[in-house]
Amino acid sequence: xxxxxxxxxRNTYTSLGISALxxxxxxxxxxxxxxxxxHLENYRxxxxxxxxxxxxxxxxxxxxxxxNDRLPLVMRSLIHMGTGCTVMLLASMIAGWLPVxxxxxxxxxxxxxxxxxALIIWSCFYLYHKRLVRRMNEKLSKRxx
Numbered sequence: 001x002x003x004x005x006x007x008x009x010r011n012t013y014t015s016l017g018i019s020a021l022x023x024x025x026x027x028x029x030x031x032x033x034x035x036x037x038x039h040l041e042n043y044r045x046x047x048x049x050x051x052x053x054x055x056x057x058x059x060x061x062x063x064x065x066x067x068n069d070r071l072p073l074v075m076r077s078l079i080h081m082g083t084g085c086t087v088m089l090l091a092s093m094i095a096g097w098l099p100v101x102x103x104x105x106x107x108x109x110x111x112x113x114x115x116x117x118a119l120i121i122w123s124c125f126y127l128y129h130k131r132l133v134r135r136m137n138e139k140l141s142k143r144x145x
Contacts, residue, residue, distance in 0.1 A: 004067055012063075016053060017056075018056065019053065055084075066080065084118060085118055098110050
């Protein structure tokens with residue numbers, strides 16, 4: 001199988017896993033906040049799960065932009081994060097996670113929190129890959145000397 005396809009599948013599985021994990025953790029948090037009385041009706045749970053998975057796809061699939069070495073890393077990151085964050089915000093609106101009835105300030109706060117979480121996750125991946133490249137370069141240097 002083509003390396004690009006394998007990498008895309010791995011990225012997609014990883015992002016779906018992260019999205020599912022965050023969804024479960026938020027569910028537990030809401031369960032505690034509402035003291036075990038967290039009710040979902042009219043297929044809200046199904047909508048929440050589907051939106052969570054769409055968010056995972058929204059970040060996982062665009063990650064193949066990193067295979068394009070002709071674009072600078074900043075541009076690839078903007079395309080990846082821009083696509084992922086747009087999908088995340090749209091899915092959040094569809095799921096009803098953005099409480100528009102509570103006012104603009106609350107919505108802006110929620111959007112800022114979602115974007116901060118996305119940026120933190122991206123930063124962790126960036127640092128991991130940067131460290132991986134450094135280690136590979138060190139091993140290559142040792143072989144060549």
